[in-house]
Amino acid sequence: MAILITGANRGVGRALFDGYSAAGRQVIGTARTAGDDFLPLDVTQSGSHAALASSLAGQEIDLLICNAGVYLDQGQNLADGYPAEMWAQAFATNVTGVFSTIQNLLPNLRQAATPKIAIISSHMGSQENAPGGSYIYRASKAAALNLGRNLASDLKADGISVGIYHPGWVQTDMGGPSAMVTPAQSAKGLSARFDALSLDTTGCFETFEGQAIAF
Numbered sequence: 634m635a636i637l638i639t640g641a642n643r644g645v646g647r648a649l650f651d652g653y654s655a656a657g658r659q660v661i662g663t664a665r666t667a668g669d670d671f672l673p674l675d676v677t678q679s680g681s682h683a684a685l686a687s688s689l690a691g692q693e694i695d696l697l698i699c700n701a702g703v704y705l706d707q708g709q710n711l712a713d714g715y716p717a718e719m720w721a722q723a724f725a726t727n728v729t730g731v732f733s734t735i736q737n738l739l740p741n742l743r744q745a746a747t748p749k750i751a752i753i754s755s756h757m758g759s760q761e762n763a764p765g766g767s768y769i770y771r772a773s774k775a776a777a778l779n780l781g782r783n784l785a786s787d788l789k790a791d792g793i794s795v796g797i798y799h800p801g802w803v804q805t806d807m808g809g810p811s812a813m814v815t816p817a818q819s820a821k822g823l824s825a826r827f828d829a830l831s832l833d834t835t836g837c838f839e840t841f842e843g844q845a846i847a848f
Contacts, residue, residue, distance in 0.1 A: 635745075637661045637694050639734055640701030642671055644805035645753065645823070648816035649698060652824060661689075663701075676701045676730030677722075686737040694741040696827060698751045699731045704807045706769040720769050727773035732780060748793045751827050752781040756799040756840065761847040778838060778848065785836035794835040798826055801841050814841075 641650040641662025650670070653660040663674035663685065672688065675681040703726045709715050731752055742748040756762050758774030778797050785795035800823060801814035808814075822841035830837070838846045 634695040635659045635661065635693055636696045636698065637663070637689075637738065637741075638698040638700055639663050639674060639676060639730075642666075642668065644807065645800045645803055645816050645819050646698075646700040648820035649700065649823065652817070652820045661692075661694075674701075674734075676734055677725040679733065682733045682737040686740075689738070689741055691744075692741055693744040694738055694748065695745040696749045696751065697735065697738055697742060698753070698827070699734050700753045701730060701734075702727050702753060702807075704767075704770045706767055709767075709769075711768075715768055723769045723773045724776065727770075728776045728780060731777055735784065742793055743791060747831075748791075749827060749830050750781075750784070750788070750793060750795045751823070751830070752777055752795065752797045753800055753823075754778045754781065754797045754838070756846050759838075759846050759848060782836050782838075782848075789832060789835055792832065794830050794832050796826065796830040796834070796836075797838045798823055799838075799840045799846060 636653055636658055638646050638649055640646040642664035650660055650662045662671045664671040665675045667673035674685050703723055705719050705723050706715055735750060754777045755774040757771045758778045781795050781797040800819045802808050803814045803816055803819045819841050826839055826843060838848060
């Protein structure tokens with residue numbers, strides 16, 4: 634079973650990569666800058682997607698984890714913050730980047746017996762969780778959720794399951810040191826969710842602990 638993780642060089646992505654590697658699973662990680670363990674992929678660049686797809690031609694992918702993401706608008710204020718460039722950059726990574734990754738690797742997924750796609754979104758993308766602030770991040774994660782739900786419908790006929798997940802408030806560069814969940818805890822829970830994903834549950838929106846989230 635081959636697993637591909639975008640943004641695998643740090644945070645939850647790295648914890649997933651390390652966990653699968655320790656379990657003896659075949660895992661491919663990507664990062665914006667290639668390293669000893671990772672293939673290069675800038676999810677905002679179409680040429681980077683094409684190059685990755687070319688390098689993986691003929692490689693079966695059983696589980697694609699779209700983890701790469703950014704949270705750029707922490708500390709922005711409504712009066713004069715949230716510049717247009719920030720919106721564009723966040724959506725290029727958190728939404729278009731997810732779609733382009735899936736689109737370019739569909740041939741690899743279709744080679745697998747029971748292919749799955751996991752999109753790392755956030756409970757902050759839920760319309761029911763709207764306390765204000767973080768407009769760009771919330772909107773981009775809501776869009777990623779909507780994208781995943783629609784892909785689940787379109788890809789079901791191909792036998793491809795799609796799940797959307799909240800990784801928790803994790804102790805990463807994004808979550809900060811006060812966060813309640815370690816990357817290893819998040820990765821362990823997420824891995825269990827990915828294992829449980831099937832065509833019967835495709836389109837699910839869940840926490841890393843398996844709790845359903847209101848859309």
